[in-house]
Amino acid sequence: MSEEKVPVYIKKELYEKIKxxxxxxxGFSSVEEFIEFVxxxxxxxxxxxxxxxxxxxxxxxxxxxxxxxx
Numbered sequence: 001m002s003e004e005k006v007p008v009y010i011k012k013e014l015y016e017k018i019k020x021x022x023x024x025x026x027g028f029s030s031v032e033e034f035i036e037f038v039x040x041x042x043x044x045x046x047x048x049x050x051x052x053x054x055x056x057x058x059x060x061x062x063x064x065x066x067x068x069x070x
Contacts, residue, residue: 008035010035013068014069015031017068017069018031018034018035021067
């Protein structure tokens with residue numbers, strides 16, 4: 001896979017949330033590294049690999065709302 005990079009634009013507010021998350025939680029050296037990891041995780045999942053129950057889905061949505069992502 002090529003290491004060539006292209007720009008991707010996100011809202012500044014989301015960028016700042018990711019940056020704060022990284023600073024408080026660690027594990028990533030940059031916002032770019034975090035976003036690449038998340039996108040790779042989502043794209044590497046097999047279709048139908050895991051199906052959440054409605055209850056699990058609601059819990060995830062609640063958590064994402066609490067974090068400001070929804």
